[in-house]
Amino acid sequence: MDKMRMRSEDIQQDNVAKIAALFPNCVTEARDEDGHLKKAINFEMLKQILSDSVIDGDEAYEFTWVGKKASIVEANRPIRKTLRPVKEDSVNWNTTENLYIEGDNLEVLKLMQESYLGKVKMIYIDPPYNTGNDFIYNDDFKMSSEEYADETGELDEEGNRMFKNTDSNGRFHSDWCSMIYSRLMLARNLLSEDGVIFISIDDNEITDLRQICDEIFGEQNFVSQIVVQTNPRGRTFDRFIAKTHEYILVYANDINKECVFQVPKTDNAIKGYKKEDEHGRYRLLELRNRNPVFNRTNRPKMFYPFYANPSDMTVTLQPDSIHTVEIYPRNSEGIDGCWTWGLEKATNNLDLLVANLANTGKWSVFRKDYLEGRSLYTKSKALWLESEMNHENGKEMMGRLFGTTPFDFPKSVDYIKKCILLGTQEDGIVLDFFSGSATTAHAVMQLNAEDGGHRKFIMVQLPEETDEKSEAYKAGYKNICEIGKERIRRAAKKLHEDNPDAKFDDGFRVLKLDDTNMNDVYYAAGDYDQGMLHMLESNIKSDRTDLDLLFGCLLEWGLPLSLPYTSERIDGYTVHNYNDGDLIACFDENVPESVIKAIAKRQPLRAVFRDSSFASSPEKINVGEIFKSLAPDTRVKVI
Incomplete structure (x- = not known):
């Protein structure tokens, strides 16, 4: 039931809405005299829209919003905080190399700058999507707790400031952009030279996030925008088109480094290796370049003949009495193409080449691709349709671990595990500073159990209180951190049961963000009392x-x-x-x-x-x- 406004109409905002209906590109966001965001009109843009000539003014290619400069300042502002160990919540305190840190991730990232500068191989985060129902961190630390609580009514038990960026307040992009910008600025410093970051996001902020990442990591370091089908049936509450997917943005710290790795081939792909000789299983791949863009004209050094023996299918580069069949890289229409190997490489690897009839019915040259080394792996596609990616799998996993589902919309372990496979090899630190139910920690342990790796995780999570009506609260979990820590304990136990011979680090050190260990003794002489x-x-x-x-x-x-x-x-x-x-x-x-x-x-x-x-x-x-x-x-x- 809607509440009565009990106030007069806001004529100014009504007029803004009317202009927005006519000229949506003229609507922006601004702060009012009290510092609150509101919808506003970009009058320079409106004048240009209504003019038949170019209006004077400087133009620049840029992406900005209300509060951008303040978010940069906030990222660089020092804090008087520390991380306090909590041994009683930890597992294998003395031996583990994993960390679970409770606290506001902006402040935790600031504290990590020295200890983990350039040491993190991979970051995965699943930040708030700005859907109208999730919390956005408020980083205006100049505001007192009392002022903030009075203004928003949202303050967790640790004193962390949060608010819901809801439809009723306009679901402002500026707040969300400021929140994520400062955190990504600090996160980039932690990535190793060959480090890579994976960020899950949906349609609400994909455009803004892409531009923010282009600024922070560099447009040249963009790797991919992966589409993940997480809900094949589609969301029933969508108005026009039922959404079935979300995105993963991938950026490298330095695109010139080997930052993203290939993934193991599927069982179906391996079945394609049907042939076998004394060196092992292999498949035949045609040496002719099938891309019509490459041909004899632009790749002249890759156009040359092979000579085949039709009896034993061996090939040479010079004709003789038994190698009599001349083979050029031509397509089915007889048009000259080119080989994928140059003459020198072909000369040095003739033992891998054989002649055979291609699908065209004409002779061609094939290379033996053995099932070993790099052939066991393949490039990941930018479209992930596997059923293992579905969010339902995440809920089912939590149900198996807890007997109930104490967390809304947890990611699938396989979803995160595939990201980790792409972002790491057998070692390296994996950081998740929006760790939620700690799916990333679960995925790291599971992958280590499967391939014998030694990856380490660092989870950072704000201790958001659980709703008193939620399954989590009823099960005794008063905040999200309690869920995350218990999930790691239970996941480790289950992994040991399923993999009795596997050895992996199943522990974690718990640290909590707190005020500095030092007393504030910086008073003027006259300010001291008994x-x-x-x-x-x-x-x-x-x-x-x-x-x-x-x-x-x-x-x-x-x-x-x-x-x-x-x-x-x-x-x-x-x-x-x-x-x-x-x-x-x-x-x-x-x-x-x-x-x-x-x-x-x-x-x-x-x-x-x-x-x-x-x-x-x-x-x-x-x-x-x-x-x-x-x-x-x-x-x-x-x-």
């Missing part, structure tokens, strides 16, 4: 553990967060050793010289202590002298 004196006792917050401090140091020093580490007691003090000497830390108070020397003798690359670990400045200076003597190459810092 109640603040306890803050001066330590610059570290009282609720932070050694593990919190260690991982904060890893972020600042740019070390990966998934490497092994150990803790031990030396003379009664706790010493943390990260990745066998990449970093050694001791966060105890009043650390004695014996412990300092024990650490220095191990010659770590980095050493960290609390500022309060030393009672006086002379003691701190003495620490520096000890390291200069025993470990001159060690970088020493205090927090």
Whole structure:
């Protein structure tokens, strides 16, 4: 039932709607005096539409929207945040190389910039599609929580700001573009030189996303716009045409690198290798280039004769007493074409060539294509019609794992697995910073179980609350992160049951985004009062553990967060050793010289202590002298 407006008609917006009906290309988006988006008229465009001559003004090929510059500024703005370990939620904490990070992905991506700069082989994301029902992240961090909650009524339990970009508020493109632009800017920095990103999207934002990716990754690095049939029956609620598909945009960090790989051939394709000799199974492929664009005129060096022995089908490049049948690359109409091999390659590979009658009934030359090496793989097509891609498969998988479906519209594991096959080989980090139900983590583990690979995953997800009426909430999952973590646990167990001999990393370290470990002690002298004196006792917050401090140091020093580490007691003090000497830390108070020397003798690359670990400045200076003597190459810092 519609609500009464209880206000007068908005004549200005009615007039905008009338102009939009006549001239839709003159409608844009702008912010009102309160900073809210609204539909507006591009008067320069309207004047041009109504004019019979070109109106003066600068023109440029560009793509922009309200808030674009602000989104760039936001991507570059530093934050005072950290990632806190949660061992009790983790699986195989000490040995796993996988990560599950809870928090706003924009802030998490900022924190990852040093530790994962250029280290991620593949990114897959399934961002909000701007359908009118999904949440869009609000990145106006200048607005207080109270102001935002009053304005939108959407604030999750972690304080993350979100709002629904619904039809009622115009489903603005500007908000969506700003949200995705800043995140893709940061994500690109994490890709390795041969890295690649896959982004699922539908018709609502495919055009805008394509232009945004052209800007961020470079138009020259566009790989493909894949069409995936995810709902063969079509959506019944579509007004005119029932949609059956969505898209995957694929961009490389550098298109000149081998960034996208081939996929294994299907069983049906392998059945085509029906012949066999002492070297193995093979099929025959005609050496003649079937593309009519290439012919004797533009490929003269690839037009030459072979000579065949009609008895044993062998071929040579010079006629003799038994090789008497002259064969040129001509089509069925006798028009000169060309071979796919040049003369030198043919000379060096005559043992792979045989003569036979082609479909035209005339002699031609064929090459043996053995079922080995690269022949086991093929290029992926840009149209994915396999039934395994259907969203129904994603729901069924969740149903088998949970006994119910605690997540709406989960992607099929095979859908993501095919992306990972294209984006990685047997190793590499796969990042998904809109991880949802953690299908990507499931797909990484399944692919590793199948091919023995060692791919690692990093999942990032905002802890959005589940609807109290949803199956997830009824099953005890209060936010999406709880679903994702439990899905990884259950998927790993099921994979071990189905593949008892498979060995793969089935664990994950959980980290949660939180405020900095350090107290805010940056006050003017006159601002301090008696109640603040306890803050001066330590610059570290009282609720932070050694593990919190260690991982904060890893972020600042740019070390990966998934490497092994150990803790031990030396003379009664706790010493943390990260990745066998990449970093050694001791966060105890009043650390004695014996412990300092024990650490220095191990010659770590980095050493960290609390500022309060030393009672006086002379003691701190003495620490520096000890390291200069025993470990001159060690970088020493205090927090």
